[in-house]
Amino acid sequence: MAAIICRQIRKNRKGELVPPTILGFQLRTGEFAMQAITGYHRPSGLDEALALLNRDDVQSVVIGGGTLIGAGFVPASAEIVDIQAFADATIELRHERIRYGAMVRLQDLIDHSATPPLLAETARREGPNTLRNAATVGGTIAAAHFESELVAAFLVQDASVKISLPDHAVEVSLEELLGDSTLLERGIITSVSVAGGGETATARTGRTPADTSIVAALGRVVADGIRLGLTGVAAHPIVIDPAAVDSLEPPEDFRGSSAYRKELAKTLTARVIDLLGGAA
Amino acid sequence: MKVTFSLNGTEQTFDCQPHESLRAVLRREGYYSVRFGAETGEAGSAAVLCDGRLISAEVMLAAQAGGHEIETIEGLNPPRGLHPIQEAFVATGAIQSGYSTPATILAAKALIDRNPNPTEAEVRDALSGILDRETGYLRPVHAVLRAAAVLRGETVAPVEPALIDPLVELGGTPDMGAANSPLNLPPLSPRVVPSPEVPETNVVGKPERKVDAVKLAKGHAAFVDDIEMRGMLYAKMLYSPHAHARIVSIDDSAARALPGVHAVLHHENVARVRYASGGQSYPNPLPYDQVSFDNKVRHVGDRVAVVAAESLEIAEQAVKLIEVEYEVLPAVFDENEAISGDAPVIHDEPDMEGAHDAAHNIVQHIGAEVGNFIAGLDSADRVFEKTFRVHQVQQCPIEPHIAIAWLDSDERLVIRTSTQVPFHVRRMVAPLLGLPVRDIRIVKPRIGGGFGVKQEMLIEDIVGHLALATGRPVRLELNRAEEFVSSRTRHPQTITFTTGVMNDGTLVAQKMRTVANTGPYGTHALTVQMVSGLRGLSTYNCPNKKFDCDVAYTNTPVAGAYRGYGAPQALFALEAHMEDVATELGMDVLEFRRKNWTKVGDPLDVAAELGEGAADMKFIPVVTSSGMDECVVQGQRAVGWHRRYDPAWLQPADRPHIRRGLGFAMCMHGSAISGLDMGGASIKINDDGSFNLLIGATDLGTGADTILAQMAAEVLGVPTADVVVYAADTDMTPFDVGAYASSTTYVSGMAVKKAAEEVRQQIITRAALLLDVDVPGDIELREQAAFAPDGRSLTLEQIALHTLHQDDQHQIMATASYVAPDSPPPYAAQFAEVEVDVETGQVTVKNLVMAVDCGVPINPLTSAGQVEGGMVQALGYGHCEEMVLDENGRMVNARFGPYKIYRADEMPAVEAYLVQTMEKSGPFGAKAIAEIPKDGVAPAIRNAIFNATGAQIDNLPFTPQRVWAALQTR
Structure with a gap:
């Protein structure tokens, strides 16, 4: 029984989307979530890691940087499979795409000269430096926090994700993976590649300058117009046709009602399009 | 493994x-x-x-x-001395409590190792992962820049105050021309506007290094948790998952049977002794509505049981094994609903003492009137009324509540605890534990921030019970979620101001109606709200005033003391209201306030009926010093107030969705609780002419130990380093009420000054004998020596050796205490600059300037740090921090990120001015400074948003959705 780190958004008994802040608190009410970690493994290679992850009798969790798991976001009693000994931490430019190993730390992504400006900007917004120095590209993709601007930026940069499974490897678009994460139940992200080039722009709204955005819009000029990404309007960051923003039904939390998030999505989308010259 | x-x-x-x-x-x-x-x-x-x-x-x-x-x-750490980064932190005043200082210094090291010449933005990014509730980040950021310069081999100048010429002549009018010329001052230099009335001093008024700086910079063991006790047990609380419920049954058998568990305590096995948990003077204000463990829970996070076990893991496991059957009851969370008559009764137990009307959830009713409000209102040309709502926030010290208790070799109970009130805790915990006060010792080591949340006897009874039950040392530390929901918070309030004013802007009648939310326990319920009334109704002159307040029980987390203590709530409503009234009258917002604010010689008439010490007040206090005029013009110049009237600045052409604004708020606070707060100090001389200063005062990281040492040093003619401070140990130091009510500088400081003067007299007497001087009063103490009028001298070491060892031996020492008859108000002018995105509601605070009249700042470095840090904490209160409860009373954002505390890399500019006045009743002319920085930021931002957009937002905080909604209804 295997599990990759769970998506940080859930549905409650009423079927409403529950943001991770609530989940985090529930994990900590009267108990110490770290106790859910019952074992630690540091396999030396991918095959060993996959074998550990796919044991029938043990629930296992892959750990990259550990900023979420270490913080207690552990779904249940689980053993840790730490992939640091073998996981790829390199960044390389290959056929006009930039490839990030799953173990690349967010700060290394920011600091690398090949990284597109949009990825660097949004990676910086994932958290303060203490967490950016530990958090990894693979872990961020796997968690796919619904307010993650970096995940939205990966979407906008046309990311594809390579996942190793026990018997084969697959490469899927990030968009596809976010729509169906069952691949991650048995597999491990090994790398992410993105397209370079294309003018980009962002617009966002938060309580303070470094606050996690309530809604953010990210755009990149592509051959047939603007590839638009949004955060805070669905269970995970999405790519959306700008003309379809009006049809969104965002989840809500204390920072923004569904209606407000929808208004933000429309306003911020318009700004991004304007910044990119209006070529939607 | x-x-x-x-x-x-x-x-x-x-x-x-x-x-x-x-x-x-x-x-x-x-x-x-x-x-x-x-x-x-x-x-x-x-x-x-x-x-x-x-x-x-x-x-x-x-x-x-x-x-x-x-x-x-x-x-x-070098074996002795400091690393250059540590030295920079000490020299710049970048250390307050020091709890997170080691982490911050490591952040600096990592940055400088990688980049020897970082920019300020790079430093701020490097510190972004370390939250700071104390300094406002200004000094740590510039300490890193200074350290980098030193490590590059550059010479850095000492951090000295920047002396700024006054703009207002005494008795004159503000020089608005000069007020439009901004200054360009070094960021680290405390801005001091000197007063010619202040005499020259040698140690007081100087930017001395903190006396505890070395151990804090080096991360030495100094805090509660930094000790090892053989055989220590770990405690874990079981908290209520329900907002309101009766405990039908509790079965602890499985928990007790778990190997490693030593005690499980709950209402069935702990004596039921009523108390009020607020750390206040005897007798504690009513109501007495708490017991250590009750058979009813009244908020999510309320106490149910506690386990002590060999490890924290075992204790946590045992907590899960306690079976509790609850009868869940209806709950109420809004203060107005709670007292409506239709709400569930939160305190229905028969033994509860002292609530005003428990059947209607009214814990306190407070009424006060000066003059005749109705008659005054009838005489007014115009009448204005508005209701405001302020929300619930938490103090968020980075060190949560933690206490360790053990029985010493005399079987006396020792509690080492992170508290602001060690002496109150000793007295209050004694009856709960069934011990006499003499058998309890409370020790306060360094503590990692308090801000009022530790003016409480919160967990000391629990570790005391467990230590007595097990005979073993017991440690209890709250985790972050518990600190949010199971400690204390700021009182939410609904405040309605009704004001009668003449057409020329003269106030003639003002009423403040407040409904406050204390949660289910009335700790500080009376006094916080009395201070709200005092601040709301004494800041401005008005002949007819009325305060009408109900304090409601609800099922929210418990409210209590929080830096500012009722003033931030009151001044948000008051200063928003005054802004609106001035605007409606067509008057300049500063001129309207200036016409009405209290000035030197004005009576603070409502203080005799409101405020923490009102019951003991025998006379109506009068304002004896005020630098308010100077504060306003200094602040105007610093913030660029003239831009408020520039359309091109208000609406930048290159960003059509942005509006800019500037806002102002007046602040007035108190200096201790007159007639009630008492501080004590003992000073004794050592062989080498140094001194031990023993004080009950409680340094929370504010620098209290340092400024008290400075005062003693000033009197004794020695450098601050010759005064060795030991503080806040109930066995070893004189009594002090503790750190609250802005009392330490003003009250404890005067006790230190008195004790030092007595010691000085003893030294002079001995010196006169040895120097054969007939009139001891002719002896002068300075430069660690006693000087005769003819220039002959003896060192203090010579005098000490003589008195201790050689002839007519005795210990030169003295003890003194002080109760202040007055509480002279510090004044301040708070300015804020904002940008508002009118399409999304996002407010960006660009600049905060506060000019404070705190009398004579004893240490400009620590005083400036208090103002800078206080403003940033207040920024969180007004702008983004909030405790959000769901429909069942559970807090949904009990983490620092979702709760939202400002980081180093997102700060507005912050600037503090210290405007001197000579307050003759204070030690060396000092008044208080600790709390007033909390009072004005929220209303200044609110008024800046009003200036920018025309939207009057009367609820806190100014979150994007709230501002956006207000903009939709303009």
Whole structure:
């Protein structure tokens, strides 16, 4: 029984989307979530890691940087499979795409000269430096926090994700993976590649300058117009046709009602399009 | 399992559990500089270097560290003295409580190692992972820049106050021309506007280094948790999951049977003794509505039971084994609903003492009137009324509540605790534990911030009960979520101001109606609201005033003391209301206020009926010093107030969705509780002419120990370093009420001054004998020596050796105490600059300027730090921080990130001006400064938003959705 780190958004008994802040608190009410970690493994290679992850009798969790798991976001009693000994931490430019190993730390992504400006900007917004120095590209993709601007930026940069499974490897678009994460139940992200080039722009709204955005819009000029990404309007960051923003039904939390998030999505989308010259 | 890594350059192997954090293992191995802040790593106090990068040891599993190089501050510390980064932090006043200072210094090291010449933005990014509730980040950021310069081999200038010419002649009018010329001052220099009335001093008024700086900079064991007790047990609380419920049954048998469990306590096995938990003077204000453990729970996070076990893991496991059957009751969370008559009754127990009307959930009713409000209102040309709502926030000290209790060799109970009120705790905990006061010793070591939340006897009874029950040392520390919901918070209030005013702007009648929310227990319920009334109705002159207040029980987390103590709530409503009234009258907002604000000689008539010490007040106090005029013009110049009237600035052409605005708020606070607060001090001389200063005063990181040492040094003619401070130990130091009500400088300071003057007299007497001087009064103490009028001198060491060893031996020492008859108000002008995105509602605060009249700042460096840090905490209150409860009373954002505390890399500009006045009743002319920075930021931002957009937003905080909604209805 295997599990990759769970998506940080859930549905409650009423079927409403529950943001991770609530989940985090529930994990900590009267108990110490770290106790859910019952074992630690540091396999030396991918095959060993996959074998550990796919044991029938043990629930296992892959750990990259550990900023979420270490913080207690552990779904249940689980053993840790730490992939640091073998996981790829390199960044390389290959056929006009930039490839990030799953173990690349967010700060290394920011600091690398090949990284597109949009990825660097949004990676910086994932958290303060203490967490950016530990958090990894693979872990961020796997968690796919619904307010993650970096995940939205990966979407906008046309990311594809390579996942190793026990018997084969697959490469899927990030968009596809976010729509169906069952691949991650048995597999491990090994790398992410993105397209370079294309003018980009962002617009966002938060309580303070470094606050996690309530809604953010990210755009990149592509051959047939603007590839638009949004955060805070669905269970995970999405790519959306700008003309379809009006049809969104965002989840809500204390920072923004569904209606407000929808208004933000429309306003911020318009700004991004304007910044990119209006070529939607 | 075992894990091997390099620790400060030496490869070591440690035992650990798979779930253990790196912090837990490092602390167990004695690396106490790595400190708990939040399990999620969001606090940063546990940051260490891993392969040269700053990471959170809180979220890094110890097992993950295997094979890596880990560095802590202990690896940086030289055997004696300080590393240049540490020295920069000390010299710049970048250290307050010091709890997170080791992590911050490591962040600086990692940055400078990588980039020897960083920009300010790069420094702010490097510190972004370490939250700071104390300094406002200004001094730490510039300490890093200074350290980098030193390490590059550059020479840096000492941090000296920048003396600024006054703009207002005494008795004259503000010079508005000069007010439009901005200054360009070094960021670290405290801005001091001197007063010619203030006499020259040698130590007082100087930017002295903190007396506790070295141990804080080096991360030495100094805080509650930084000790090891053989056989220590770990306590874990079981808290209520329900907002309101009766405990039908509780079965602890499985928990007790768990190996390693030593005690399980709850309402069935702990004596039922009524108390009020607020740390206040005897007799504690009513109501007495708490017991250690009750058979009813009244908020999510209320106490149900506690376990003490061999390890925290066992205690947590045991807590889960306690079976509790609840009868869930209806709950109420809104203060107005709670007292409506239709709400569930929260306190229906028969033995509750002292609530005003428990059947209607009214814990306190407070009424006061000066003049005749109705008659005054009838005489007014115009009448204005508006209702405001202020919300619930938490103090968020980075060090949560923690206490360790044990029985000493005399079987006396010792409680080492993070408290602001050690003497109150000793007296209050005694009856709960069934012990006489003499058998209890409370020790307050360094504490990692308090801000009022530790003006409470919150967990000391629990560790006391467990230590007595087990005979073993017991440690209890709240985790971050528990600190949010199970400690104390700021009172939410609904405030309605009704004001009668003449057409020329003269106030003739003002009423403040307040409904306050204390949660289910009335700790500080009376006094916080009385201070609200006092601040709301004494800031401006008005002949007819009325305060009408009900304090409601609800099922929210418990409210209590929070820095500002009722003033931030009142001044938000008052200063918003005054802005609106001035605007409606067509008057300049500053001129309207200036016409009405209290000035020297004005009576604070309502103070005789409101305020914490009102019951004991025998006379109507009068304003004896005020630098308000000077504060306003200094602030105007600093913030660029003239831009408020410039359309091109208000609406920038290049960003059509942005509006800019400037806002102002007047602030007035108090200096201690007159007639009630008492501080004591003892001073004795040592062989070498140094002195021990023993004080009951409680330094929370504010620098209280330092400024009290400065006062003693000033009187005794020695440098501050010759005064060795020991504080806040109920067995060893004189009584002091503790650190609250802005009392330490004003009250404890006067006690120190009196004791020092007595010691000085004893030294002079001995010196006169030895120097054969007929009139001892002719002897002068300075430069560590006693000088005769003819220039002959003896060192204090010579005098000390003579009195201790040689002839007519006795110990030169004295003890003094002081109760202040007055509470002279500090005044301040708070300015804010904002940008508002009118399409999304996002407010960006660009600049905060506060000019404060605190009398004579004893230490300009620590005073400036108090103002800078206080403003930033107040910024959170007004702008973004809020406790959000769901429909069942559960807090949905009990983490630092979602709760939202400002980080170093997102700060507005912050600037503090210290406007001197000579307050003759205070020590060396001092008044208080600790709390007033909390009072004006929220209304100044509100008024800036009004200036920018025309929207009047009367609820806190100014979150994007709230502002956006207000903009839709303009």
